[in-house]
Amino acid sequence: MSDTQAPGYHVPEQEETNYLHAQPGLMSWLMSIDHKRIGVMYLIAVFLTFALGGFLALAVRLELIAPGETIMTAETYNRVFTLHGLVMVFLFIIPGIPAALGNFVLPLMLGAKDVAFPRLNRASFHIYVVGTIMALWTTLEGGVDTGWTFYTPYSSTTSTPVVMMTMSAFVLGFSSIFTGLNFIVTTHKMRAPGLTWDRLPLFVWAIYATSIIQVMATPVLGITLLLLAMERIMGIGIFDPALGGDPVLFQHFFWFYSHPAVYIMILPGMGVMSELVTTFSRKRIFGYRAIALSSIAIAVISFLVWGHHMFVSGQSAYAGMVFSFLTFFVAIPSAIKIINWSTTLYKGSISFDAPMLWALSFLILFTIGGLTGLPLGTIGTDIHLHDTYFVVAHFHYVMMGGTVMALFGGIHYWWPKMFGRMYSETPARVAAVLVFIGFNVTFFPQFIMGSQGMPRRYYDYTADSGYEPYHVASTVGSWILLLGMLIMGLNLLSSLKKGAKASANPWGARSLEWVTQSPPIEHNFHEIPTVTQDPYEFPLEGSQKKASEGMDVTA
Amino acid sequence: MDNKAGSFWLPPQASTNAAELDELFAFVMDINYVFFAIIFGMTVYLSVKYRRRRADQMATSDVDHSLLWEGAWTFIPLMLCVVMFVWGFRVFLHQNTAPEGAMQINVTAQKWSWAFNYDDGQTTSDLYVPAGRPVKLVMKSKDVLHSFYVPDFRVKSDVMPNRYTSVWFEALAPGQHRIYCTEYCGKQHSGMYRTVHVLSEEEYAAKKQKGFEGKPEGLDPVAWGKQLYTKYGCNACHSLKEGERLVGPSFWGLVGREGVTAAGEKYVADEQYINESIMEPMAKVVQGYAPAMPSFKGQIDDDQMNALIAFMKTLK
Numbered sequence: 001m002s003d004t005q006a007p008g009y010h011v012p013e014q015e016e017t018n019y020l021h022a023q024p025g026l027m028s029w030l031m032s033i034d035h036k037r038i039g040v041m042y043l044i045a046v047f048l049t050f051a052l053g054g055f056l057a058l059a060v061r062l063e064l065i066a067p068g069e070t071i072m073t074a075e076t077y078n079r080v081f082t083l084h085g086l087v088m089v090f091l092f093i094i095p096g097i098p099a100a101l102g103n104f105v106l107p108l109m110l111g112a113k114d115v116a117f118p119r120l121n122r123a124s125f126h127i128y129v130v131g132t133i134m135a136l137w138t139t140l141e142g143g144v145d146t147g148w149t150f151y152t153p154y155s156s157t158t159s160t161p162v163v164m165m166t167m168s169a170f171v172l173g174f175s176s177i178f179t180g181l182n183f184i185v186t187t188h189k190m191r192a193p194g195l196t197w198d199r200l201p202l203f204v205w206a207i208y209a210t211s212i213i214q215v216m217a218t219p220v221l222g223i224t225l226l227l228l229a230m231e232r233i234m235g236i237g238i239f240d241p242a243l244g245g246d247p248v249l250f251q252h253f254f255w256f257y258s259h260p261a262v263y264i265m266i267l268p269g270m271g272v273m274s275e276l277v278t279t280f281s282r283k284r285i286f287g288y289r290a291i292a293l294s295s296i297a298i299a300v301i302s303f304l305v306w307g308h309h310m311f312v313s314g315q316s317a318y319a320g321m322v323f324s325f326l327t328f329f330v331a332i333p334s335a336i337k338i339i340n341w342s343t344t345l346y347k348g349s350i351s352f353d354a355p356m357l358w359a360l361s362f363l364i365l366f367t368i369g370g371l372t373g374l375p376l377g378t379i380g381t382d383i384h385l386h387d388t389y390f391v392v393a394h395f396h397y398v399m400m401g402g403t404v405m406a407l408f409g410g411i412h413y414w415w416p417k418m419f420g421r422m423y424s425e426t427p428a429r430v431a432a433v434l435v436f437i438g439f440n441v442t443f444f445p446q447f448i449m450g451s452q453g454m455p456r457r458y459y460d461y462t463a464d465s466g467y468e469p470y471h472v473a474s475t476v477g478s479w480i481l482l483l484g485m486l487i488m489g490l491n492l493l494s495s496l497k498k499g500a501k502a503s504a505n506p507w508g509a510r511s512l513e514w515v516t517q518s519p520p521i522e523h524n525f526h527e528i529p530t531v532t533q534d535p536y537e538f539p540l541e542g543s544q545k546k547a548s549e550g551m552d553v554t555a
Numbered sequence: 556m557d558n559k560a561g562s563f564w565l566p567p568q569a570s571t572n573a574a575e576l577d578e579l580f581a582f583v584m585d586i587n588y589v590f591f592a593i594i595f596g597m598t599v600y601l602s603v604k605y606r607r608r609r610a611d612q613m614a615t616s617d618v619d620h621s622l623l624w625e626g627a628w629t630f631i632p633l634m635l636c637v638v639m640f641v642w643g644f645r646v647f648l649h650q651n652t653a654p655e656g657a658m659q660i661n662v663t664a665q666k667w668s669w670a671f672n673y674d675d676g677q678t679t680s681d682l683y684v685p686a687g688r689p690v691k692l693v694m695k696s697k698d699v700l701h702s703f704y705v706p707d708f709r710v711k712s713d714v715m716p717n718r719y720t721s722v723w724f725e726a727l728a729p730g731q732h733r734i735y736c737t738e739y740c741g742k743q744h745s746g747m748y749r750t751v752h753v754l755s756e757e758e759y760a761a762k763k764q765k766g767f768e769g770k771p772e773g774l775d776p777v778a779w780g781k782q783l784y785t786k787y788g789c790n791a792c793h794s795l796k797e798g799e800r801l802v803g804p805s806f807w808g809l810v811g812r813e814g815v816t817a818a819g820e821k822y823v824a825d826e827q828y829i830n831e832s833i834m835e836p837m838a839k840v841v842q843g844y845a846p847a848m849p850s851f852k853g854q855i856d857d858d859q860m861n862a863l864i865a866f867m868k869t870l871k
Contacts, residue, residue: 032603074742113686145737153716154699154740160847174868241717247700248715281605283614287625312702313713314720317651332629339628342594345601347616352606360602367594370586380646383581384565384709387702387737451564451580453706453739458745465733539615 002354018490028529033118034522038125039104040418043411047489049091054485055082061442061478064471067463074459076146077144079160081457085148086165086421090336091132093403094261097268098214099124099179102207104418106183108513109201111192111531115184115522124178131172138164144494149258152250156231163232171450173218176264180214180278183207192512201535202291203512206271209295213260213267213302214528223259224250251313255306267295269406270337273362276409277341279509281348282357284471284536287340294333301330320379324373327377335368337361349541353507354428359437365401372447378519387457390450396443407486408488415492416506420519421499427491434484441477445470449509478555511535557728560706569707569732569753570724572650576709579646586635650710653723655687664714665697665849667743668788669734675763678854680786682734682751683767684726687761691723697849702738704749713738726753742802743791770858780866783859787851795870802847808865808871815842829864 019036022476028475029037060081063070072080072221076413107115115121138144144165146155155162187208191200227238228250237243239250270291280287285291307315307323341363372394375381385391416422450468454461503516516525559568564584568574577800659680661672662684671682684690694703694714703722704711710722736747754762765837768786770779784790784806799805810823817840822828832836836848 033711074745078742078744108813119801125804136714137558145741151700151739157699158741236847241715246717281614282607282612284617284619285622286618287622290625292807311647312711314715314718317648320647323642323648325640327641331636332633335632336625336629338594340625342598342601344597344623345605346618348601348605349612350602350605352602360598363598364595371590374587374636374639375580375583378579378583380643380650381583382643383647383650383711384576384580384706387704448564452561452736453566453733454705455704455735455745457739459746536619537615540617541615543613 007321010318012407015517016521018517020419020519020520022522031122032383035103035107035115035118035120035522036418038121039100039102041125042128043418044090045132046096046505049087049132049269050096053084053087054086054482056080058478058482060084061475063459065475066471067334067461067468069460075145077459078457079143081138082200083139084143086135086144086169088399088552089148089261089265090169094176095128095174095179095263096403096407097266097272097410098183098207098210099128099175100417101272101407101414102183102268105414106204106207107186108516108520109511110186110190110203110522111195111512111525112186113525114529116190117182120178121182124182125355126176127178128175130167131175134164134168134171138168143346147410149379150225150250150255152228152230152247152253153241154232155228156240157242163213163229165227168227170222173222175481176214177218180211180218182209184215187211192528192531195512198289198292199531199534200292202274202285202288203271203511204270205292206267206274206295209299210267210271211301212296213264217257217260217303220253221261224253224257227253237520244285245357247533248310248313248411249314249501251310252306253308256303259309260299261304262395262398263298265403267298267404270295270334271432272410272413273337273341273359275509275511276355276406276413277344277361277363278536278538279413279507280353281345281350282508282538283348284342284534284538285340286346287343288536290502290535292335294336294415296328297315297333299443301326305330308377308382311379312386313318324377324379331370331373331377333527338367338370338483347364352429354423354425355409355413355507356427357403357432358412361432361439362402362405362409365397365405365439369401372397385425385451387455387527389446389454389456391444392456393446393450396446399479401443405435409533411492412539414513415495415509416502417513417518417520420501420502421495421497421507422502423495423499425490427487431484431488431491434487435481438477438480438482438484440472442481443477445477446532451496451512459534508538510537521539558730559769567595567826568709569727569728569730570705570709571727572724573707573709575646575649577644582642583639584869586639586784590632603855637647640845650723653691653721654689655693657723658685660684660692662692662694662703662714664694664703664736666699666740666847667736667747667791667821669703669747669749672853673763673767677763677766677768679767680788680854681749681768683762684751684753685756686728686753687725687756689723689725691721693719693721695719699740700738701736701740701747702731704735704737705730705732706735708751711737726751729753729755743788746788746791768859776862776865777869778866779859780864783855783863784866787855792847803844804841805868806870810868812871816840817844817846826864829867830860833860833863 003500019034056252061073062078064285080418097494141161144159144160144162187204230236231240232237237245238246274285307319308327376385396538449467454467502518504517561567565577663670669682671679694749696714696716701714703714708724710724712720712722714720730753732751734749735753736744794801794805795807796805797807809824814822816822835853836850837846842848
């Protein structure tokens with residue numbers, strides 16, 4: 001790793017006290033209003049929730065390896081897959097990139113000292129912790145068996161503690177709103193001098209678009225869950241036909257939030273992708289404006305497609321027609337991004353460092369995830385595929401093949417900045433390759449069994465159904481995934497003690513977080529830098545500047 | 556017309572609608588293959604060709620946009636999307652609109668069984684349809700959401716407690732196909748599978764006359780009762796093992812048992828009590844159990860009831 005200094009901006013030879021050691025003691029962390037510390041605490045939290053959700057997924061896969069009861073009863077299975085969904089959606093993937101990486105990186109990228117509302121940021125984390133405890137408490141009380149979607153009237157009649165679990169999601173919603181609100185204001189008001197909108201790193205654009213959805217869609221989920229709780233507690237008929245309600249109304253409400261939420265999950269991953277692809281090919285992004293604006297386009301159109309979750313729910317054929325049409329529209333911005341990342345590689349200088357391996361995995365897996373959305377958005381073929389494993393495979397390719405790959409790539413990319421240590425490269429690459437293989441072995445067979453007719457949320461299948469070989473492959477794949485994840489986790493953790501010290505800019509990246517020392521000082525920058533160039537202006541082959549030199553800034 | 560065997564992606568085609576849907580599916584998948592090949596090929600090719608050979612190697616181009624290319628890869632996918640949308644909607648409308656004169660069968664779903672009700676009043680737990688005739692199912696649920704799905708027919712629709720939904724199909728040839736429930740409905744969601752029996756016109760008429768699910772000839776009532784026990788989904792909630800408690804009490808040793816109802820009345824599980832519990836389950840709920848049993852009124856006839864009770868009497 002070459003030692004790096006940005007011309008015109010001085011990183012002191014002698015390191016100064018960084019944010020990790022600025023104040024001692026556990027309480028100084030828990031009560032911190034430093035965006036970097038909050039980001040790190042969120043990172044630890046999402047690592048733990050991912051481990052929990054992953055453990056539940058392994059249990060689900062193991063149960064399905066053979067017909068009949070393998071390791072648990074149907075009642076347990078229904079609670080396990082429900083909790084897997086809830087943990088992965090509400091506790092892991094929604095806060096995953098924005099609250100963990102976003103909190104750490106976004107103010108640095110803007111050249112700011114912190115987010116606009118540091119106390120609100122801390123409140124967001126505390127509320128997240130409260131919501132998480134509520135969710136886990138519900139689990140200790142036996143857990144809920146409704147699926148993460150809480151469809152009525154099943155959820156209004158089941159004997160499991162639905163109210164407590166929905167209140168948990170309700171509370172977590174506030175955490176999400178606070179983070180989103182904070183990022184919107186920070187991006188508008190706290191950019192460094194010279195950092196105009198068309199010089200913003202694309203990660204910031206993506207987080208900005210995500211924040212808009214978080215602030216606008218999450219309240220609808222809150223209202224929906226509140227109505228559901230009122231129905232259960234007070235018997236007010238809203239969704240349950242026995243009380244005069246309508247279950248389809250619940251689905252409309254639920255997906256009005258939960259479809260945009262899908263983009264809350266994927267947009268930040270797309271932002272990370274833009275940073276990784278450019279840095280590790282030392283190349284200006286292809287189509288900056290198209291990528292930035294497609295994030296905003298996704299944020300807007302995502303509000304208009306929720307009905308595609310309900311093509312066979314008894315909604316009118318003409319509603320289905322409109323939603324199918326709009327669904328195709330939301331596919332276009334994603335397609336533009338994918339092709340632009342791929343063409344960015346053209347005439348670049350491409351390294352296969354671990355973060356880039358994760359980025360290439362994203363590119364391939366997300367493409368499959370996106371394309372398999374087409375037969376689901378096509379309303380004629382959705383009739384057959386709806387609620388089968390084809391859908392399960394599709395959204396895992398998008399969410400895990402997309403967002404999780406980007407999250408891991410981002411963690412490796414910003415790890416030296418966060419902790420000032422380099423992880424070892426070889427195990428990091430081995431882990432990335434193992435996860436790529438394990439992922440495909442786990443989820444590709446699910447496409448096939450799904451289009452062959454295997455319904456989702458099934459505890460069991462019969463031996464004569466022909467689905468068993470696909471289930472066996474899928475379960476074996478989940479073990480490969482586990483191995484890859486373990487190697488990755490151990491490698492990252494051991495680097496905290498044993499890793500080589502990281503320079504300010506180990507990757508030769510161009511955005512502002514790399515012009516301050518690693519790990520950064522408590523207030524990020526000694527002086528607020530002034531930006532004079534675009535975020536992806538890498539020197540060309542043959543120019544005077546060295547590969548390792550950072551962004552031009554003056555302070 | 557004969558059934559067409561399944562492919563790598565899809566199960567056998569056993570209805571007239573299947574061919575139409577599969578053609579569309581193949582078209583969409585072809586688009587998938589082509590786009591995946593382009594993006595995968597481009598990514599791998601560029602990554603290998605422009606791989607970093609020395610540590611300080613930099614990019615040799617700083618091209619940052621091309622209106623022409625970006626326009627092309629916005630416009631072409633958009634046009635293909637319009638084609639998929641239009642074709643998809645046409646197929647959907649066709650599958651949603653039952654032909655005039657389709658034979659109607661009423662369907663009632665409940666946790667965790669199906670009841671199919673025919674124009675002559677008989678009710679079955681499997682579905683019986685003639686080949687080569689359009690059939691329309693008009694469906695309603697007694698409790699939570701369910702979804703009626705026959706992969707080989709490519710039909711699916713949610714079944715709801717507060718409104719009727721319907722699907723239609725025309726089976727191609729005699730045979731048997733799996734019905735699944737595809738809307739999560741609780742413990743025995745995956746156990747809610749049944750069979751569609753496609754019969755030739757003559758066989759259909761003959762069987763209907765005799766009763767589709769009448770006692771098979773030569774079968775003694777106990778064996779028939781055992782069949783009915785799984786057919787009506789009793790097994791979802793009532794174990795045959797001594798003392799095993801699922802949702803409801805075990806059938807082992809049930810006949811003749813004495814106990815107390817939730818209302819505090821004493822009862823003896825004789826024929827009268829068992830019949831009442833199946834037809835009017837809320838009348839006498841046993842103490843300590845949830846009032847979760849659905850009614851089978853109109854589904855189980857007297858012969859079947861006798862067979863079930865005969866079977867239960869052997870469990871001791």
